[in-house]
Amino acid sequence: MTEPRIFTCNWTLFPIMDTVAAARLSAREGFAGIELECDPLGFWPTTIAAATVAELAAIGEGEGLAYTVHAPDDLNPATALPDKRTRDDEIFKSLVDLAQRLKSPVVGIHPGVVEGLFGLERKGVPFATERFDRDELARDARMRAVETYVRWAGLTAEAGLTLTIENEVHVHHSAAPTAEVLADLVEATGRDDIKVNLDTGHAFIGAGLAEEFAVLRDRIVHIHLNDGRAKGVSEHLPLGEGVADFAPLASFMNDFEGVLVLEIYAPNRPLEALLESRDHLKGILAAA
Secondary structure (H helix, E strand, C coil), rough: CCCHHHEEHHHHCCCCCCCHHHHHHHHCCCCCEEEEEECCCCECCCCCHHHHHHHHHHHHHCCCCCEEEECCCCCCCCEEEEEEHHHHHHHHHHHHHHCCCCCCEEECCCCCCHHHHHHEECCCCECCCCCHHHHHHHHHHHHHHHHHHHHHHHHHHHHCCEEEEECCCCCCCCCCHHHHHHHHHHCCCCCCCEEEEHHHHHHHHHHHHHHHHHHHHHHHEEEEEEEECCCCCCCCCCCCCCCCCHHHHHHHHHHCCCCEEEEECCHHHHHHCCCHHHHHHHHHHHHH
């Protein structure tokens, strides 16, 4: 039996280093790989320099470091806006190309948000109106999200990759506010090659880690690991600094063929927190 593959994340390390430096550090510290999360702070899929991609690929080949690629937060598969759809399609195609060049087996996305519900708010205050039914707006957005998942999964399949969708129950006006809704959306695509990226912190602050894991288990091929303390508040704490119970997932993770990404946020001590989280995770796995 192979050991679980533990990855770092450039988002965790961005307060102190760029993505190339984070990749070198990940290899030096003995991690199996690093997740590359795209964001405007320096790692954007449509503007990343070819030399940077080549350098990352060389690190991967030379150091035996694997990569996974994840979309930026603002990619919205549920959008109804034509210009936004065109822009998101362009970004997604760039993500697929980046994933191919770095041999990432997956391209991760978020489920999307219901833009129409934001249109019924000003500064977070909802407006009541008889013209628009909030449930209907949500249903329409979910239909568009499913259509986009199918279209994007076609692109990943052509490239030999897998599309993963993350549970994001805490996001305001999420198209998938519960694990059950996310499972339904994935099922509605009719595609077996669309999978789930389980974020443990998001699950914990939603219905509960064990509860959301049970709902999504059969589709999980990728895991973001982080801890939490309070319902509804996504802190991405280092493992062991919150109160989430990872024991129900330990046996699953020990046999997991995907990767375990330490997606934590500790801006004042990112490297120390990353290494401590790895040690904490190894302790959980050893106790199973």
